[in-house]
Amino acid sequence: MSQSGTRKLDWQSKEMQARVRRRYVRERRFRRVGLGAVIIAASFLAFLLFTITSNGIGGFRRAELALDLNYDPAILGIQASDSSEEAAATAVSRADFRPLLASAAQAQLGDSSLVSEGAWLAVRDQVVEDPSLIGTTQRVWVVGAPNMDILAKGQVDFDLAPDRRGVSTATVAAYRTLREEGRIRLAFNSGFLTQADSTNSELAGIWGALIGSILTMAITLGISFPLGVMTAVYLEEYAPKNKLTDIIEVSINNLAAVPSIIFGLLGLAVFLNTFGMQRSAPVVGGLTLALMTLPVIVISSRVALKSVPPSIRDAALGIGASRLQVILHHLIPVALPGILTGTIIGLSRALGETAPLLLIGMRAFVSDVPEGVTEPATVLPVQIFLWSDEVGRGFVEKTSAAIMVLLTVLLSMNAVAIYLRNKFERRW
Amino acid sequence: MSLGAFALVLLALATLSYVAARARARAFKVDSHHHVHSRPSYHGLRAGLTALVPAGLLILAWGIVGDGVVAEQTLSQLPEASRPAPGLDKQAFLNEVRGVVSGELPAAFRPAANEAVPIYRSTQQSWTLLIGGLAVLLALIGGGYAWLRTAPDVRARTQVEMFATVVLALASLIAILTTLGIVLSLLYESLEFFSRVNPLEFIFGTQWSPQTAIRADQVGSSGAFGAVPLFWGTIFIGAIIAMLVAIPLGLMAAIYLTQYARSSTRKILKPLLEILAGVPTVVYGYFAALTVAPAVRDLAISVGIESASSESALAAGSVMGIMIIPFISSMADDALSSVPGAMRDGSFALGATSSETIKRVLVPAALPGIVGGVLLAISRAIGETMIVVMAAGQAANLTANPLESVTTVTAQIVQLLTGDQEFDSAKTLSAFALGLVLFIVTLMLNIYALTVVKRYREAYE
The missing domain is CATH 1.20.5 (Single alpha-helices involved in coiled-coils or other helix-helix interfaces)
Structure with a gap:
């Protein structure tokens, strides 16, 4: 050139x-x-x-203080006359452990406010489990107050002027004494993974929200998976080319792009106000998210069904299988990996969804682990949102720790989806 | 006996019909003179379905409307004085009664509710027995009839297939019902809202302060429902700031991954982008509020802007932009890869470098597809809720200063509907009007974008 x-x-x-x-x-x-x-x-x-x-x-660890607790029946208000085992058990579960802890903390640590306000709950549970502890003296590690927590984790900036540190000098001195005596330790925060929400940051846990999420997802999956697969099968295998089918297709494609908060408005207007269902209940949240997940499952199932080679369909029909048999015995088994991948992706999106659930009242403060789909509950992302609004210093790390749990769950779900896709995807 | 127990009885009856009809069909004589249309299991299925479906529908229908019927009857049996007022009071009253009946509450707080408990219980009991009994009867008749009619020439397989087709078709109607549900509920509540607030004022007004409108009679005159600041905030954050971040980064990332990266590099980088898309929005919101917003404020203060707010459009918009990157990048990826290879090869053959080919041939050719993708991304960004709720603030400012706090349509919907309030107030209803606007705008954007993308794809096919 x-x-x-x-x-x-x-x-x-x-x-x-x-x-x-x-x-x-x-x-x-x-x-x-x-x-x-x-x-x-x-x-x-x-x-x-x-x-x-x-x-x-830091949210996975908490400060614990050693206390020598004398389980004196007199302080606990348990009568010796409660001789029958059952009566004793109820007496223990009704006993007030707060004075016991407060006096022990006052005597041994010099300040009863170093111990968490809710520390007595764990102590009580221990005694309920083992009533023979009554009358004995035991060294128990109890949950420390939030200021003990931040001191033990080294989150106090000692360069600041004492009045701007957020902890009083007396508390710092108390903490230093405790550390010298070996009465304070940082331990794994088992409560974070086993308890529900609490107003005390050191006691708040995600178990309640996790169960709420699981219940909600169970409803979502139980509704959107069968409906989604059925819709996809109908559209791919049965639907005649007519106006109605077009409307169905357009609806599904649009629903897939509707902002999630609109589904929250739908849930609020239809499930709560028209049907009068229970606010804050996982069943309403699950239904709402199911409608949101449905188009995702339909679209991915259709793609999976479409990619099944026609020869399989023709062969089955050729040897006399009915349409239903072709679908149930051949198409769905072959397309299942694709369908499942789409389902997992849709479900992981629903699991991370917050906005629609806020609108149907799943932001209630729930301090009990929900036991059924009609009980008030919250879910993990909403719990994160609620904690992010809390002013308490301990909630910052709780929020981040909850996010870590949520991300772990979501990433492992996605990993499973990718694994399924790679392992079972067949090229024809 | 509870409804659940009846449902179990129904299942048992259906199974029984299935087994009995199948056994009967198995006993058919099959030889060259006797043709049997369907295999025995189809006869069984037919009988089982005839037993189960009508009765099951009855139980299901009662499950949906039953509570309401029982409640109404209970209330009508109560003396006039102890009936609750309609609305919220009635709801709370019934919740208490139901709580006691199901054993969740030891006793109701209101004496009238305690009075209603035995009535409710007995009404519920008798209705359940009636409906359950009817259902069992239906199942017996259906199963029995199908069993009696089990004959070699019955086209059981065709009937079962027909039934399956109908069920599948019904399932696919859910999508239409959902769309209808959205449209109708938004429209209904919005009309209610517009009967109290002038629609023109809503769309063109520049004052947004729904909190002041406590009494319904104040609303019309207060002019507090002008949604322009919200629309502007939504566009400012979602369509301007977020896109300024997302379009260059997403497009360049797509170009790099599709045109330059070796396939081994791509295998690592692409999933990373996908993870970015899989992070829940509440996490982005938290990150924006906790880390990005203070950083933006500190930065603004350090360059001398003292008025910088800790909740800013810039923080929310840029984090949203990052969130949208994978979306833009995958749309651009699709658009670029559907440009015919011949155009690329032609450009290379003329001696153009890769970047010249991309800038002068590929991107212009893929432009409609990319624009369509950007429109879809905008529609997603303006519907995004959690980031703006957590990081953009609640102040309805009409400002072009990215360091100030603005609010969006979605953030206001959440704000309006999460407090404790009467459902029927203009404040709550306005959330539905905002939702309607959001729905219409995103729908238009989506439809338009999809047409653009589709036409573009067809152009090269």
Whole structure:
């Protein structure tokens, strides 16, 4: 290509060489910009995960204080006359452990406010489990107050003036004494994973929200999976080409793109106000999220059904199988990995959804673990939202820790989906 | 006996019909003179379904309307004085009564509710017996009839298949019902709202302060429902700031991943982007509120802008933009890869570098697809809720300053509907009007974007 038009181009000339160089520089720059965009996105993800983890890792540990507790029946208000086992058990479960803890903390630590306000609950549960403890003296590790927590985790900035640290000098002194005596420790926060919400940050746990999420997801899956697969089968295998089918298809495609909060409005107007269902109940949340998940499952199931080669269908029909048999015995088994992948992805989206559930009242403060789908409950993302609004310092790490749990669940669900897709995906 | 027990009886009856009819069908003589239309299990299924379906529908219908019927009857049997007022009071009253009946509450707080408990219980009991008995009778008749009619020439398989088709078709109607439900509930509540507030004022008014409108009679004159600041906030955050972040990053990421990256690199980077898409929005919101917003404020203060708010449009919008990156990138990916290879090869053959090919050939050719993707991304961004609820604030400012706090349609919907309030107030109803606007706008954007994308794909096919 030495000839271009009438002018002869000298590619070896300095001018042309410089021009080519410039073009290559531009090429490299463009490429670097592209790489930069990917790196920015990835480093944002890394930064997000890092921030959440470094904030949240403390939420899995809590400060505990050693107390020598004398389970004196007199202080607990348990009569010796409660001789029958059952009566004794009820007496213990009704006994007030607060004075016992307060006096022990006052005597041994010098300040009863160093112990968490709710520490007596765990102590009571221990005694309920083992009534023979009554009358004995035991060394027990009880949950510390929030200021003990932040001191033990080194979250107090001692460079600040004493009045701006958020903890009084007396408390710091008390903490230092306790540490020298070995009466304070940082232990795994078992309560975080086994208890429900609480107004005390050191006692708040995610178990209640996790159960709420599981109940809600059970309803969502139970409704959207069968309905979604049935719709997909109908549209792929039965539906005649007519107006109604078109309307169904348009509806599904639009529903997939409707903002999730609109489903919350739907749930509020239809399930709560028209049908009068229970506010805050997992069954309403599950129904609402099922309607949101349905189009995702339908669309992915249709893709999966479409990718089944026609030869399988024809062969089955050829040897006399009915349409239903073709579907149940051949199409669905072959398409199942694709259907399941879509279902898991839809479900993981529903699991992380917050906004529609806020509207149907699943933001109630629920301090009990829900036992059924009609009881007030909250779910993990809503719990995160609620805690993020709390002013207490301990809730920051609780929020991040809850996010860690949620992300772990979601990422493992996605990993399962990817695994399924790679393992069972067949190319025909 | 509870309704659940009756349902179990029904299942047992259906199974029985199935087994009996199948056994009967198995005994058919089959030889060259006697043709049997269907296999025995189809006869069984037919009988089982005839027993189960009508009775099951009856029980299901009662399960839905039953509580209401029982409640009405109970209330009508109560003396006039102890009946609760309609509305919320009635709801609370009934909740108490039901709580006691189901054993969740030891006793009701209101004496009248305690009075109603035995009436409720006995009404419920008799209705349950009636409906359950009817259902069992239906099942017996249906199963028995099908069993009697089990004959070699009965087209059991065709009937079962027909039934399955009908069930599948009904399932697919749920999508239409959902859409209808959304449209009707939004429309109904919005009309209610517009009967109290002038629609023109809602769409063109620039004052938004629903909190002041406590009494319904104040609303019309107070002019507190002008939604323009909300619309502006939504566009400002979702369509401007978020897109300024998401479009360049998403597009460049897609270009790099599809045109430059080696497949091994792509295998690592693409899932990373997908993780970004899988992070729940509440997590982004928390991150925006906890980390990004204070950083933005500190930065603004350090360059001398003292008035910077701790909740800013910039923080919410940029985090939202990051969230949208994977979405834009995958749409751009699709658009770029559907440009015919010949165009790319032609450009290379003329001596263009990769970047020249991308900038002058691929992107212009894929532009409609990319624009469609961006429109879809905008529709997603303006419907996004949690980030703006947590990081953008609640102040309805009409401002173009990204460091100020603005609020959006979605944030206001949440704000309006999560307090304790009467359902029927203009304040609550306005949330539905906002929802209707949001629904219509996102729907238009989606339909338009999908048409653009579709037409573009067809152009190259």
